[in-house]
Amino acid sequence: MVKIFTPAYGTALEAMGVPNNHEMSSAAVFREAGWRALLQELTDDYVRMGQRDGKCIDGIMTHTFRCSPHFVNSHVYDFNRLAADVALSARERYGNREMKVFGVVGPMGRDCYDPSQAPDSVKSIMEYHHPQVEALKKAGVDGLWPETINTVREGKALVALAKDYSLPVYLSFVLDKEGLGNVRNGTSFSEAIKEIDSMTGAYATGYLANCSTAGNIKTMLELVPKDGLGHRIGGFYPNASNTDPGILDGCDGVHQDVPVKDLVGFVKKAQQDYPGIRWDGAWVSGCCGYGKDLEELVVAFK
Template sequence: MTTAILPQLAGGLFLSDGGLETTLVYLDGVALPCFAAFPLLKDEAGRERLRRYYRPYLQLCADTPRAGFVLETATWRANADWGHLLGYDAAELAQANIDAVRLLHGLRAEWRSRLTGPLVLSGVIGPRGDGYVADAPDSVEDAMGYHLPQAAALRDGGVDMLAAVTMTSSAEAVGIARAANEVDLPLAISFTVETDGRLPSGESLREAMAIVDADSPPAYFSVNCAHPTHFSAGLVEGGDWARRIRGFRANASTLSHAELDVATELDTGDPVDLAGHYQRLRIPLPALNVLGGCCGTDVRHLRAIRDTWIH
């Protein structure tokens, strides 16, 4: 594991953004083939569209004394299989990941003086599959080899850390953890869970985290693309393993992944109710301090979460 120290490990509140892809598609009317945001980096109009997405969240952080911000790249789909479907070769895909980081460097320069807490640049690595099904890769070794080129490109772009997001199995998470070690970057691993609190692979959250920690421990763990009600019951027993969870990016909706996959309208839920669920996680997850959103969330949800958290 890299020896680099992330500021969020020292505690304090860190905010992040919401559901990038769902906001662009359903609220802004932006077409995202394969649900991929990284092709927007191809031209200035697309890059400005991404900047406009990030800025309200950065403003929310600027309005929150002493809060830090984890600014994440639009690269959830920027890996080889999805890139191939979108017509990218390996060199073009690597450049897209680098360009995504450069966009964030520009935003950090723009906002650094307005924030009173640290601003961390996080390079997002998504699953090889669709994020709802544990269908690939077949082994830890396959996962490491598959994800290493993206990890290297994000490093070359100049991220502070990597984030493995919407992980559906411990095997893929371990592979990315090994890739992060190879490029010498700290890593946050974020698992997704079904309505029964288990990963799509069938593993419990605790089991998956233990497998990763036994092989290549990340800086911390997170949960994303799930509503708090989907996994909160499994936290009742507590324990040291729960203290490894620092981040949470909830879905606005209580629907299952299968239901969301066929939905034709965006379910934005109730921002205030969602914020209350975040607040109730503070007891079973005492280290939780990196707060963002996932599918269906936007700046309204993050504002409600922030307001509930600090009051």
Template sequence: MSKYRSSLPQLGDRLFLTDSGLETTLIFHDGIALPCFAAFLLLDEPAGHERLRAYYARHALMARVHRAGLVLEAPTWRANPDWGERLGYDATRLRETSLAAIRMLVEIRDLYESTATPVVISGNIGPRGDGYAPSTRMSPSQARDYHLPQVRAFAGSAADMVSAFTINYIDEAIGIVMAARDCGLPVVISFTVETDGTLPSGDSLQEAIEATDTATAGYPAYYMINCAHPDHFMGALSGEVWCRRIRGLRANASRRSHAELDDSQDLDIGDPRELAQLHGRLKGMMPWLTVVGGCCGTDHRHVESIYRAMAAGTDERGPHEGRHHRFHQGDRRPAG
């Protein structure tokens, strides 16, 4: 049974941690190959399953130490039909994978949850195509039908909500919300933006949020921004009414554009201290922000530094200096 489906605690005032750059951590820190950037593949093997557990447990322990809330995102960003077909997963196997991911997160919650650290479990959904380019476009109704099997699987699990990450055009966002509403699940939409603060489709964040809310009668619990550096979107956050719908951030460590990241041969971890400072500024601009984590290039140490800056209003020195590691996103190409 789900625990928080009827009342998400991150809609209050306290800060909630979430995780960091799962795929980049696995590839570049752990040396694990992830075809098509698909972390869910690790659920099928004991060693991979244990590595995922360790990754989530590290973030859960950090949340408990800081007496912060925690949102656990399932490693299922790629577990949709097009990417599944590439990887040899049919509909039945994809459903079993989504359910297995949630069971793993429930085990983590059972170990680390406390009164001071409520743990929310989220079924994570990714775009049908490439997260960096709206190359596989659908109408809202087509997007609803496409994503409905994965949403339905989460609805039949202990997941408290679903979150759609790296969404890059409006119609897919609307379709995912429609699917979640049909299944009675709270849903969060996380848009990604280019260096100018607009979605890869060319729409502004304001247009994307307002259009999604209008088409779905404001059904999303809240919105997030992920897979972009704060410098890419801070200038776009003007207008308090629609900005108040944004409650979460999972930023990239790097200032590189999506195109530059796709072509890059190294992992740019940016300036972690500055990343924390920027999040502190964002919390000052938007005090209603309650969910914070990281995306590409970040790890648990970035997230802890960001959390401290947001929680205490202080600048924290990040875990690293400079740039290192080899980064290649050749598998991160559109499906189809």
């Protein structure tokens, strides 16, 4: 059975009146008590989505995608702690002990679709992300969840950091704009898995794709099992739009080309079409453009 985690926060918070064009980007929510209250309300609603007969979602993501040094400077520790507290509080009140809280980490740079913003040195990338990973570990998250990662070198750095901190980790890549099912920097998804597994002793629990079109994710799901690596796929969560995410970056809202009912069908068909992937325990959800409407996905698989 697939596992479901909370959908993206950014577009949902925008709809609730929280601006996303601040210099701190989505991390600005932690500057105002009223905005933090809206984040808590949204997280609580996410955790309660589709609950019935003791069944509920399986994972909560912290709203820390932009809580990194580039965006929040000296606030790395307090903002990540506040975000973890929101997720842990929602689990305590509305979840259960089996529900995992994952600490989300975004890529370096302001444009998460530009691979050139990550330096060539894995060590330098590790040094950049170290404060946030340490803050999330101290805040009590159950695991690390780097997402929208656009280069293999940054993937290596983040899995290595998770290993250093003994944090379970799932690593999620954003895919190429050509629709070939590759990592954003052009490396094949299978090669990315091989390189990172080789460096880290296959420490990552699984690899995912997010913030990409459903069509591009489908291509990735077709290709990776052919290389004998289907068992390393840990799930996926596409955008609601069929437009490349690099074009959408910075836009207000995301047009929903793929309604939730179609996402449900996409997940079901993927399980049928790609038996080489380890679907039992794979994580699925929705990225940009989805919100509380994702309850339909929870109901379908819980």
